[in-house]
Amino acid sequence: MALYLKKNNKFKEFFQLLFGHPMGFAGLAIILIFLGMALFAPHLGTQDPAKSGAVENLLIPPTSQFWFGTDDLARDIWSQIIYGSRISLTIGFVAALITVFSGTLVGLVSGYYGKMVDEVLMRIVDFFMMLPELPLMIVLAAVLGPSMWNIIMVVSLVSWPTTARVVRSQVLSLKERPFVESARCIGASNLQLMFSEILPNVVPLMFAQAVLMVTEAIYAEAVLSFLGLGDPTSISWGMMLNHVFESGVIAESYWWVAPPIVCIVGLIVSFSLLGTAVSDILEPGYKEKRGF
Amino acid sequence: MAPRQNKNLIEVKDLKVYFMTRSGPAKAVDNVAFSIKKNQTLGLIGESGCGKTTTAMAVMRFVKPPGKIISGSIRYMGDDIVPMTAEQMRQIRGKEISIVRQEAQNALNPVLTIGKQITEMIREHESISKEEALYRARKQLDLVGISDKRIKSFPHEFSGGMKQRVMVAIATACNPKFLILDEPTTGLDVIVQRQILMMLRKLKKELDLTAVFISHDLSVVAETCDRVAVMYAGKILEESDTISLYSNPLHPYSKALIGAYPSLKGELKELKSIPGAPPSLIDPPLGCRFAPRCELAEDICRKREPAVNIINGRKVACHMVK
DSSP, X not given: OOOOSXXXXXXXXXXXHHXXXXXXXXXXXXXXXXXXXXHTGGGSSOOOTTOOOOGGGTTOOOOSSSTTOBOTTOOBHHHHHHHHHHHHHHXXXXXXXXXXXXXXXXXXXXXXXXXXXXXXXXHHHXXXXXSOHHHHHHXXXXXXXXXXHHHHHHHHHXXXXXHHXXXXXXXXXXXXXXXXXHHHHTTOOHHHIIIIIIHHHHHHHXXXXXXXXXXXXXXXXXXXXXXXXXXXXXXXXXXXXXXXXHHTOTTTOHHHHHHHHHHHHHHHHHHHHHHHHHHHHHSTTHHXXXXX | OOOOTTSEEEEEEEEEEEEEETTEEEEXXXXXXXXXXTTOEEEEEOSTTSSHHHHHHHHTTOOOTTEEEEEEEEEETTEEOTTOOHHHHHHXXXXXXXXXXXXXXXXXXXXXXXXXXXHHHHHHHSOOOHHHHHHHHHHHHHHTTOOGGGGXXXXXXXXXXXXXXXXXXXHTTXXXXXXXXXXXXXXXXXXXXXXXXXHHHHHHHHHTOEEEEEOSOHHHHXXXXXEEEEEETTEEEEEEEHHHHHHSOOSHHHHHHHHTSOOSSSOOOOOOOOOSOOOOSSSOOSSOTTGXXXXXXXXXXXXXXXXXXXXXXXXEXXXXXX
């Protein structure tokens, strides 16, 4: 249980376990590749992904000059894929951060105080849970203009309630545990009980939720962009799919369709693998089974 | 401070704690009164479910619904804590009156180091720096006989007896004047029990503690307490100094209880169990609550509740003891 990224030796142990877990290793490896792509984008044989090329370079299949070929504006697809990873990862991580932070806070307060507080907060959660993602995005795009931050906002807005619910149900059981009662019995205040007694016990759950939210956000970005609700000036994998669909050459240009799909699926799968591995490792007794 | 040597640190009077159940109030603690002088230890013994823990929780003002303190007063250093607000109580708990609760094995947070748990407790009650709190935590661990190298260990890395010590270290971290020990040795083997008892004795001396010691283990109480109160079905039947109680129990229930316990030094005798079971607390017997199981019971016992008599400084509530 007590495997947190807190103490150095625990930290080391956690990663040793993660590397020892086949799924964890695979997931982590793929994510690191994508992270590398995003971080070192300018150094990976790329050119400006938004720059249109010469007419003779329109829609050519992969060559030694254009590794993944070009699109209908003669833009380099390899560069678009590389730079597109920045958008997907940013949206994934930022949305997950916002979602898990706010969801945990609401779930913690709601579960701990119970009664009226719980009732009110859960009704608010219900409201946001029921928000229709697509119409909301369309409206926001119309009002605020399409941008990456709108996608992050919409994804966070509709997905924090899930975390809040999950954390709340965990807190409901944790707050009845003897150690919480003991701490209260020797004078711990509500704030202390919530944040230093209960919260550390929710951390594994937060990790699992964060991983889940990253995949959800990446997926949502792809869908929204594909439907034309993303920022048309930015290059993302979903946007590429949108372009290829609208260009009308989707049936002929496999080199244009395949890379963004492979990347979206690859990134989502890698996070799922990581999520499974992390929840395996945090399972009590796993450490002992692996001989730690 | 003025000498309060003979003053009572804790004075409980007419305490009633009822649990509001669907079939009526269960009188878990009914008209209980006791007082403890400074530096004394009072033992509270009795069968399971007789109200020992409920009494302790009432003194902490920590009775959870459906339980409720119906009436009575609990005076700590002269101040009644029953009418105090929740925030006042929170400041008293742990700082003035502290408790080592039952089931200490689960009472530690599994994901925090014990150092963190002790320092948090201190910093909740006193505004001191982290370093200072850490220093105090090390001293606490030393006091309960755990190496301060273990300050960064997690609870699962400790044995049952060590966890119990850590609980004592946490409970006494803010130098409370009054400590309630709720079955601190239950569930531990005799050797660890002995270690804990020795540690408690040392602690009591060093911290100048006044304590209530709850147990159903008569030998443990004999070893640690100056006075002993025998509880049965929510009432204190006898309160006396330890030696007199063990050598010459007055109340028939005390006699039966002590008779049901093997003696190490005395001759071999057959152990007697007490026939029957404790009465329902929702609908207790009219007269003496022990009457239905008592060998000496007469008509008056079943009709009228016995008053508390004081005989040679011992309190006994029995019609048959004069």
